[in-house]
Amino acid sequence: MLRVLTLSTLFPDATRPNFGVFVERQTFGLSQLAGVEVRVVAPIGVPPWPLSRHAHYAGFADVPQQELWRGLNVERPRFGTVPGTGGRWHVGALVRRLQPLLRAMRRDFPFDVIDAEFFFPDGPAAVALGRQFGVPVSIKARGADIHLWGQGPTRAQVRRAGQAADAMLAVSAAMKADMAALGIPADRITVHHTGVDAARFGGVDRAAARAAHGLSGPVVISLGALVARKGHDIVVDAVAMLPDVTLLIVGEGGERPALEAQIATRGLSDRVRLTGAVPHAELGRLLPAADVMALASASEGLANAWVEAMACGVPIVIPDIGGAREVLTDPGYGLIADRTPAAFAEAIGMLIAQLPPPERVQQGAARFSWDTNAAALHAHFARLVAGR
Template identity: 30%
Template sequence: MNILIFTNLFPNPEQPLRGNFVANMVQEVSRLAVTSVVSPLPWFPGLNGRGTGPIRLNKEWGQFSRVPDFSRWNGLDVYYPKYPFIPVVSRAIQPSLIALSVSGVVNRLIEEKKIDVISGHWIYPDCVSAVKIGKKKGIPTVITARGCDINLYGGYRFRKPQIEWALQNAEKITAVSNALAERICRDFRISEKKVAVILNGVDRARFNYISESEKIKDNIGLERGKKYLLFIGQLHEVKGVHYLIEALHILSNRKKLFFETILIGSGPQRMEIEHSIKEKGLAGRVYLKGNKPNEEIPLWMNACDVLCLPSKREGMPNVVLEGLSCGLPVVASRTGGIPEVVNDNNGILVEAQNAPELANALETAFRKDWNREDISSGMEQFSWGKTAKSYLRIFEEVLRGR
């Protein structure tokens, strides 16, 4: 079987950690079938490579402009065709711009590799483009919904009709959680038979419980004997970090902030969050650590005591799966697929955007005696190998049905 992966969410030389949750799955799929990757990226006319040009753009746009058209990633051929895109203005026609701009490289791969199935990841714009290409070339398309691509974009006036068209015209749809699958069927009138749930996996060789947490603290610059709360994610409005800061402020006012907080990640709200930390008197208790190398993340998870993800919306966040695999109890919003993996034995769920409830949950989590070894062993069912085999079964099912 020859598979074409189509998604912007994939590592590139400028962003080696981009779309790791897709890349891990693709790596395992490539062990079972011939796999090529096309990762289309936006290009803004006149961009000078530093993220500036005729209008001010963020750093990511400069990174996109420096990505080569082709690269090798862990033995896989990965193509990064660029498509013209003007922020805001081009959003409604983005799938068509992508389909037109990638036609050269995609047509060549279809001819040379004899592609059997196109596997798209991220419904808008990537999967809409993938379905357009698949229908034109007569190749079945399997598309995967991952969270905000349905939960957020599915409510936008100009995007929803295109998303609905792609969902109706793809041969099969997969979703990373039951909650997301139910929403696809309910909001877009898709038959339940057409949607399959395939959970993300975890690299259990890297994300596992290590009992000597105090020694690990020495290696990453944390103090022995102190308790730590950990957040890992993009510093973006959807991740709800401001609610976490407010919850910590509430605990501080109650004189119950007996732990320190580590924020790992970067994003557009970094300066606002930094200001909020100072304004609420939390400097010296909350630390912005920026991005960390991927290989360090299991160390931080094992060294800290509780993981917090106060997101407004989620699909099936890998940071939760990885934290639990390290035996780290989780305090998270009751949203998306999170309630499907977090329960009373491994964490506490709270309503999103509710700082007082989050504050109470954090205090409870730090006072509870969790069995971290049991939390970790409860995640043995999650592996990228199993996830990849589930995708292969879907691809085979689609091909048999043609």
Template identity: 30%
Template sequence: MKVLVLTNLFPTPWDPLRGAFNRQQFERLGRRHALDVLTAVDFRERLRGRRGNVQVAGLGTDHFVFVYPPRFGRALHAACWLLSLLLQRGWRLRAAGYDCILASWAYPDAVAAGWLARLLSIPYVVKVHGSDLNVQATHALRRPQIAASLRAAAAVVTVSRALAGKAVALGADAARVHTLYNGVDSKRFAPGDQAAARARLGLEDDAGPLLLYVGNLKESKGCLDLLEAFAAMEHAQARLIYVGEGPCRSALLARARALGIDTRVRLAGAMPHDALPDWFRAADLLCLPSHNEGVPNVVLEAMACGTPVVATQVGGIPEVVPAHAGRLVPLGDRAALAGALAEATAQTWDHAAIVDHARSFSWEANIDRFDTILQQAARVGAAAEALR
């Protein structure tokens, strides 16, 4: 098949680390079909200049600049998205002869992709990830657009059962909604010697427990909640490292100083995906107290390295973190989070059992199912087109 992928969640020269989970999945799908990945780049990000190069073997990759009114009219973003795409790449899309479209992210991507699919008379599949339904679909003017795009899609792929339920609640046909957990590269994310990993990262090995956060430094990811809970742990030797960048960086540094824990808190910055295994191996715990989620791949990857997880009971996290692999706490309960961190650092974990559980999330199984879903969508679309 020839598949057009439309998304904002894929690496670009302006954000080379973005959407590592999609990169892994689409690269594997590209070994079976001809995939062209066309990534939307926010015009403000485009103005900030390139930060690297992106080359993905076996994929056709390109981008377009998403232009929109920045401070108002969020309900118009899907129309702006489609207009930006058609003005910059429309002629090429009409001539390409795609069998189907895969839209990865609900708004504005999937809404605009649905309109484009109708223009091209081809079916489309929507993949949803988390806050695109958990947050975007709560807004009065965006919700009906998202609901319409899900209802008209040939298939909806969700990364958790919780998201599948929300898609059905929005009107998607339950028979066409598929829960498909992301996979883990078990060759890359595998157990290793903790002391050696710490040495490679330049970390002291004789200090207390090391807690790790990996993700965007955004309030909705719980990074500030984690800092407060860490301060309340009352473990003078514990250390906390944040791997990632985002708008909360300055607030984290200032609050750590105010709490008197700045010598035990480090902001390591964003890291390439290939560098993450050693961080997981070096840590005693991965901590991710998000306010909403689908199924974050960092949780699966940490467990694949044998590292237990402390996280919030939101989205699909409870579906993939069993009791023997971590502890889950209610959203917004910083006292419970602090208690879970203290208990988890004191607990003896069965790291081999955690690894065995994580290996059930394989990219091979993921791609087999995704391939079947896309082919079925293309066949149904071709049959419908033949009847016109």
């Protein structure tokens, strides 16, 4: 029996059902393999009172400390955070909170390995806990955990965790290179691609999806949290150059007021819709309504949205970032464009003028399977445990 303790601050709960759904799906796939038992610790960072009463945190009060979440045993301990400190104290607070919890868990779940599913603060905390409990530690890098937390005041903590971890995973070869550039040993990093649920993404044709959402004419979707890094504003300006094209921006976040103002200023209110967040389970019925999925992110590891769109037969337009060239290995899957409105407009227009057959686009996503993902993860952990 292989017993895996998955530690992830990036994990969905009742207040954030789309938050880290790919971590949830990966963990569930691993848990379904014979001879594997998985438990999840999904810590929630909360500042001290009275900041904890802010709307951003207040909903966490109703999230259970322990629950069976979509087939997974999940512990949700709270740990203290201090806003405005750049995350400097997150790791110490997380370790202090998790030490007694993991000590108690080991009485009936003597875990063999700690699987940290986000590099910060999960990674440094996992290294400290692995030493305490005498088990190997694996840390997975996904994107913002390296590109954001690997800079500034937490850079040294990220680098030290990578140097101390027994092994690491990266969502793309480009992510592995970024980790190595921080001084993390490349020979301990394995590329571990995401998966896509073929039953959820790819089962709806374009005509049915358009009819269900009342859409006609050329349609572009930009999919991701409404944060500056995702570059939705670039796609809005690109669509402004493409008459008769409708844009759906799917997601929620702090950039919504700025996007609303931009849409109004450009006179695009009749062609650009902010849909808000869409449950992940519903995306497979919305994505096929688009001709193109365009996401102008400033940084990514290997975005699940890229692969999910392709699985629906929708070509993508993305900048040359992260694992873009690992995904777009054929021009029939989509185009890489400079991160400017003009370049995105040109690429979107080219695809709309000559759409590749959906079946061809789907071939690009066929390489990304949750079964393959789970098997590779199991082999990775088994090697770590055997080596220890």
